[in-house]
Amino acid sequence: MPAAATINCLIVDDQQTIRSLVRSGLQELGFKNIHEAPDGEEGLRQMLTRQVGLVISDFNMPKLDGLGLLRAVRAHPPIQKTAFIMLTGRADKDLVQRAVQFGVNNYLVKPFTVAVLREKIEAVFGALQ
Numbered sequence: 001m002p003a004a005a006t007i008n009c010l011i012v013d014d015q016q017t018i019r020s021l022v023r024s025g026l027q028e029l030g031f032k033n034i035h036e037a038p039d040g041e042e043g044l045r046q047m048l049t050r051q052v053g054l055v056i057s058d059f060n061m062p063k064l065d066g067l068g069l070l071r072a073v074r075a076h077p078p079i080q081k082t083a084f085i086m087l088t089g090r091a092d093k094d095l096v097q098r099a100v101q102f103g104v105n106n107y108l109v110k111p112f113t114v115a116v117l118r119e120k121i122e123a124v125f126g127a128l129q
Contacts, residue, residue: 003129004030012043012057040064
């Protein structure tokens with residue numbers, strides 16, 4: 001059961017408002033090390049240069065979408081074990097199944113509450129301190 005403050009997070013979303021909402025929720029849960037990227041390409045670049053323990057990525061983004069980012073992460077041994085939560089505006093069964101097939105740890109449907117965010121993260125890491 002890790003302390004939220006010890007987990008480095010990366011929020012990947014092309015909408016600044018969503019990144020801000022996720023950041024605010026993570027801070028409320030006790031996360032301290034939170035980074036942001038506006039698309040999957042930048043997210044992947046950041047993951048290759050800094051240690052990230054949790055990625056919360058939107059599905060629908062320009063350049064490299066969330067599924068592409070997930071596939072790239074799972075294909076690269078140094079980062080392939082990184083916890084990955086897909087953020088989506090729709091609970092599309094096909095999308096969820098494809099994300100599961102590529103190794104997503106959990107998914108979060110927008111809009112969400114901080115309680116649901118905690119639940120999704122704790123399903124991956126266990127109870128947060």
